[in-house]
Amino acid sequence: MRPGTTLYFIRHGQTGWNKARRIQGQIDSDLNDTGREQAARNGRTLGDMGLTLSELDFVASPLKRTSETMQIVRENAGMPRTEYRTDDRLKEIHFGHWQGDYWPEIPNKYPADQESREADPYNWRPTDGESYADLSARCGVWFDELDRDTVCVSHGGVSRVLRGHASPEIDRAEVTELRVPQDKILVFRHNGNGISFEWV
Numbered sequence: 681m682r683p684g685t686t687l688y689f690i691r692h693g694q695t696g697w698n699k700a701r702r703i704q705g706q707i708d709s710d711l712n713d714t715g716r717e718q719a720a721r722n723g724r725t726l727g728d729m730g731l732t733l734s735e736l737d738f739v740a741s742p743l744k745r746t747s748e749t750m751q752i753v754r755e756n757a758g759m760p761r762t763e764y765r766t767d768d769r770l771k772e773i774h775f776g777h778w779q780g781d782y783w784p785e786i787p788n789k790y791p792a793d794q795e796s797r798e799a800d801p802y803n804w805r806p807t808d809g810e811s812y813a814d815l816s817a818r819c820g821v822w823f824d825e826l827d828r829d830t831v832c833v834s835h836g837g838v839s840r841v842l843r844g845h846a847s848p849e850i851d852r853a854e855v856t857e858l859r860v861p862q863d864k865i866l867v868f869r870h871n872g873n874g875i876s877f878e879w880v
Contacts, residue, residue, distance in 0.1 A: 681826045681846070681875060687868040688726065688736075688831045691839055692749040693718040694862050701783045705775035705809070708744040711752075718863040719749040723756025725865055725880060726831065733757060733831075738764035740833040741771050750833040769822040772835035776809020802852040812856050816841040836860035842868070846875040 681687065693715025697704045711719065726733070740750040751761040778786065778793075787794045797804040805811040810818075819838050823845055837860075844855035846868060864879040 681823055681868065681870045683870050683872040685826050685870050686829045687826060689839060689842065689866040689868065690722050690749065690753060690831070690833045691836055691860055691862050692745040692833060695745050703775050703778050703781050703783060705773060705779040706743065706771055707779050711745055711748050715749070715862065716752060719752035720756045721863055722865055723753035726753060727757035733759055735829070737828050737830040739770065739830060740764055740766050741835060742766040742768060743771060746833045746835065753833060767822060769818050770832065770834040770838055773812065773815040773837035774809040776806030778806050778809070801856040812837070812841060816845055820845045839866060843877060846877065
């Protein structure tokens with residue numbers, strides 16, 4: 681991320697899977713009514729920040745819930761819904777063989793996996809999936825390439841690893857537990873001496 685650059689990061693709005701605590705990963709799902717209102721709120725907030733929005737880059741994960749969120753955000757910020765691009769590197773972490781399961785069922789269904797994940801949550805990798813370390817490597821390349829102010833709509837896991845990437849002093853295990861609200865914008869600013877972030 682180039683000094684002087686700002687990133688406005690928005691997590692997609694709530695989906696039915698989020699509400700049911702079902703593991704989405706890279707499976708597509710739709711926003712629910714709450715998620716659409718969260719996206720609209722973030723769009724209104726973005727529009728009220730006094731930015732010259734036409735000068736910003738707009739990029740989203742290509743998954744359905746992020747694309748829908750981006751379109752609602754842009755509409756509520758006073759911009760055309762569809763004039764943005766997507767980047768595969770911004771997809772959610774792939775939870776492998778856990779995708780489609782429910783979080784409360786994991787300890788009983790996959791006790792060995794759960795034990796391994798608890799022992800090293802940042803580096804544990806599900807079968808056919810990714811670890812948080814893998815996700816950080818994928819998204820970190822994208823983050824390091826940022827050279828203009830950008831609005832990004834992506835996922836909770838991506839939000840976590842970008843904060844870990846921007847602030848190496850955050851313990852790696854803590855990265856996996858960072859909060860990821862869906863009704864706030866996470867603003868990253870590079871002031872030349874480092875990268876700060878705040879919620880708006």
